[in-house]
Amino acid sequence: MEASVHRLITSPFLGQYLVLRPGEGRGIGIPESRYEELRAAVADNRPAPLWLREAAAQAWQTVLPDSGLREVVLVRERSSYGYAKASWEINLGCDHDCGFCYLGEKRFEGLQWDDKVRLLTMLRDAGVLWLQITGGEALIDREFAAAYECATRLGMMIQISTNGSQLYKPRLQELFAGLRPYRLTVSLYGATGATYDSVTRNRGAFDRFTRGLDASREARLPVRLNIVVAEENAHEVDAMVRLAEDRWGFPYQVFTNMSPTINGEANPLASQAKKYMRARRVFNGCNAGHTFFHVDPHGVASICKIGRDPSVNLMAEGLAALPQLGSIAESLQLRTGGCSGCTKVGTCRTCRPLAKLYQEAGDNRSLYCQHGGYGS
Ligand code: SF4
Ligand code: SF4
Known part of the structure; x- marks a missing residue:
């Protein structure tokens, strides 16, 4: 991360106020008065107050510099739109071709760079604090790194959802070492080359995937695995769990229910592993479109x-x-x-x-x- 990227963010969040550190999922709740105090201190470029130094040391073992706060804390202003989270498909194109993919046709199309910046700025102005960048396969977009850096500089906390196919590449490991996402959510489709390559219809994919995950473990990236269970890989569920627990030690979730594509096509339902079908939780309402x-x-x-x-x-x-x-x-x-x-x-x-x-x-x-x- 370049030295000029802020160390901390302070932001409104659904009626509360937070201090966050880019790359860390855990934040600190503060009263509105302290948000205003930080806002004024940044505007006047005063040094960090004692309470902030102590909180940063306790939460993230971070020692704040003695210099003025302008280069240290980014203040997210209140937004009249009041949104808190968003997800963004940077591109629907993908280097895999899983039969159960809920996206259906994955065309490699996206916005030109200037429009990507315009969009990210709109998300910031809408109040979005937590942004998931996804795809398709987000990391194959040529402008992913620039968009990720732009979103971070705008003061959004970034989660990246990926199939992990590119994580073996040094340039991506370098990017994430310098500019950590708070979470890297990686899908896992098999525990052996034969199964993984067949599910993703991509020869050599398992080898590249495991190299990428080994490198991510080495770099202590905040990976969380989504183990995706379909008919084709259901016989490897236990082995996938062992990979997550023993080889990498990453937290994981197991997903077993297939959905139709976003266009209402039934194809993914044929991949449902019947034995693993789970009843969804009773739907109690949701804030989609509001927050x-x-x-x-x-x-x-x-x-x-x-x-x-x-x-x-x-x-x-x-x-x-x-x-x-x-x-x-x-x-x-x-x-x-x-x-x-x-x-x-x-x-x-x-x-x-x-x-x-x-x-x-x-x-x-x-x-x-x-x-x-x-x-x-
Ligand atoms: S890796 Fe994900 S986005 Fe790509 S084809 Fe498979 S399910 Fe779809
Ligand atoms: S529960 Fe809410 S977020 Fe989930 S699919 Fe339904 S409307 Fe969308």
Whole structure:
């Protein structure tokens, strides 16, 4: 990381105030008065107050310099839009071709550089503090490193979701060593070359993947593994868990339920490992469109990755159009559980956007809403 990148961020966050350190998932809650104190201290370039020095030392073992705070703390201003989190598909293109991919057709398309910067600046101005950069495969975008650095400099805390195929490359290890994401979420698709390469339809992929994960472990990157279980690799679940625990020691989650593609195509459902199908949690409402949203590679914002319709084109309409997501979410009754008139209200395990995809895909199982009412 270049010396001029801030060491700390102070920011509003959903009615609270935080001090954060880029690259660290844990933050410190502070009262509004201390946020204002820091804001004034940065404006006057005064040194860090004692409480901040002590808090930074305790939370992150960081010794703050004696110099003025302007180069040390980045102040995120309050945003009237009030969003806190977003996800951004920098590009849908991917170097793998998994049969269960929920993205369907993965076209390698995205914004030109100037528009990427414009979009990231809009996300900052919308109040986004926690940003997930995803794809497709985010790390194969030629402008990933520049976009990642730009988002960090704008004061967003970055999580990267990746298939891990590029992590063996020294230039990426150098990038993350200098500018740590607070989390690197890496999908795992098999425990042997035969299975992994077959699932990803990419010869030699397992070898590159394991080299990348070994390097990430060496560099102590904050990796969290998503173990993706499908019919093709279900026989290696235990071996994948052992890789996560014994070889790398990374925390992990196991994902077993396949979803239709974002366009409502059924293809991924054929990869469902039946034995591992789990009942989803009962849907109790969600804040999609109100506190978080999703942006696709063209700068089109939607309430979340699943519910992409209706949407708002930020590049054409500008940030002022973003609050429409709140009304879109309301129209889907996400905060009340949705589906008025449906007898499953209260026990339904699927939000309406996800139910719509299952319905479009022609799937008809009992784990989710059977109500035909979405959009009807
Ligand atoms: S690695 Fe991920 S994005 Fe790429 S094809 Fe597989 S599931 Fe889809
Ligand atoms: S898929 Fe459903 S529960 Fe998940 S974020 Fe979107 S609306 Fe909310």
